[in-house]
Amino acid sequence: MDSGATSLLRFATAGSVDDGKSTLVGRLLHDSKSVLADQLEAVEHASRNRGKDAPDLALLTDGLRAEREQGITIDVAYRYFATPRRRFILADTPGHVQYTRNMVTGASTAELAVVLVDARNGVVEQTRRHAAVAALLRVPHVVLAVNKMDLVDYQESVFAAIAEEFTAYAGSLGVPGWGSGGAPQDTWCTAIPISALAGDNVVTPSAAMDWYGGPTVLEHLETVPVVADPSQDPARFPVQYVIRPQTAEHPDYRGYAGQIASGVLRVGDAVTVLPSGRRSTVEGIDALGQSVDVAWAPQSVTLRLADDVDVSRGDLIVPAAAAPSTTQDVEATVCHVADRPLTVGQRVLLKHTTRTVKAIVKEIPSRLALDDLSQHPVPDGLAANDIGRIRVRTAEPLALDAYADSRRTGSFLLIDPADGTTLTAGMAGTAFAEGAAPVAEAAADDEGWDF
Structure with a gap:
């Protein structure tokens, strides 16, 4: 498989209000030198207007006017940055309970979630809520970032107590040793003591916490293994578009374009088209204008089938031997x-x-x-x-x-x-509890809804 696939990490931040999520993100961007000069100048100007002596790095992500006025994050803010070791897509999610849905949006495609905890407050209800959502969404890895360690005199005992409580709660979530890019429960969570405001253990190790010998936040983000071998998963190819150019050069060309959702497809593979159940064989794969013998997730390709079967947008092409039931x-x-x-x-x-x-x-x-x-x-x-x-x-x-x-x-x-x-x-695929209430039959008096 293409080794370049391991160079991109999607991760999300979560935590309670005022735990310092946006400051952490700003510190990551600033200290990894991923902030353009004009962006930093704009943040410095806005910080001075708010009466602050130093740049408020949270403003690098809190871009909405309402966010700046209230000092909170409201919408999911996506940021893109890179280091020599890896590229990142970051989703900075809100901390308010009423914005839990935004956290779900940001974490739904994340391979790692950074859950922040204020060292003064420890694990609170919203911390447990975000950990549960991360487990529910099967986010492969979680970083517990115990922030504001500078406000508790960098005490190791404070960090250890919070990490122990969070780890115990994570165990109650029943995180399984899932596949498809997942991690076993004992490696699901990594705890790191930090001060986002001062920069301790965010990008550079903290001299004030010499008792901590683990990675910084950025070091962990750069090295955490989150991409599984796509050949281990059954192939899934949702058809997005049917291509019929009808040119003089290719008068009978019929291709099915889309992005491979999982697994690997090869020329010669026996496949089934769902939900119809019709079978055929992969006759050709076109990628970036070139014919290839093999393609894998998440590549966007065009498949050509050996048989003239009825395939349209929304159909799912899967290996004949590993077809899911409908x-x-x-x-x-x-x-x-x-x-x-x-x-x-x-x-x-x-x-x-x-x-x-x-x-x-x-x-x-x-x-x-x-x-x-x-x-x-x-x-x-x-x-x-x-x-x-x-x-x-x-x-x-x-x-x-x-x-x-x-x-x-x-x-x-x-x-x-x-x-x-x-x-x-x-x-x-969620299992229902025993003794659930009888199914409430929905009215179906509108044409086309009686099923």
Whole structure:
């Protein structure tokens, strides 16, 4: 496989309000020399206007006016930077409880999450909430950054107590030794004592904490192994577009373009097209205008099949020997992200990879309390930021993997068909509790929704 795939790390920050997430991000960017001169000048100017003697590095990420005025992070701020060892895509997520959905958005594609804790306050409810979300989203690695160590006189005992409490809670989350880029539970979390404001253990080791012998935050980000060998996962190829150029040179060309979601595809592979179940063989693979014999995730390619089968946008091309089953009954854990609630009987659109189908919410058995991981049975519905279990009936069969097996093909979105608003982010394959309430039959009096 291409060794260049290991040079990119996607990571997200999370933590309670005022734990210093934006300052940490700003320190990372500043000390790794990833800030342009004009950006730093603008931050220095804004800091002076706010009466500060030193540059407020949090302003490098808090770009919205409301964020600057309130001194908090509201929206997910994405930043791109690089060091000689690795490239990074960073999502700085909000800390407020009401912005949990933003944290879910930022962490959904992350390979690592940095959870900040204020050394003065220790592990609080929002810390547990973010750890639970990271585990639920199967983020492969977590860094516990115990911040503001300068305000507790850099005491090793304070750091050790916080790290022990967080590790014990992480163990209660039942983090498995998952594959597909995952890590076993005993290596899931790495604790690092830092001071983002002073720069201790962010990019350079701290002279004030000589009792700590582990990596700095940047060193860990540069070296953590998060990319798995794609050949270990079954191939999944969602078709995005059918290419029929009909040129004089290629009058019969028919290609299926998209991005390989997982695994490896080779010329000659026997494949199945889902949900139809038709079979064929990979006759050719085109990548960047050149024919290749093999391609792997996450490359964008065009497949050519040996047989003239009916393939369209939304279909999933998979190895014939490792095809997932199709279903119209989707059971999942979801995070509701819209302000309007999700209720039983609601008509929605379900978007899975490149496929969008009509669906009806048939059941909402429970809502999860992230502070103590307890289940609240049969709520009236899910409100914004709620995480719960649902059952959805789709109008057409879908080929979903379990989210535990694939974060890409095991996830989906529920969309409001009236205005296209994203309602809910889902993770397929959640087991339902014994003795769940009977399925509430949804009304289906509108044409096209009776399924």
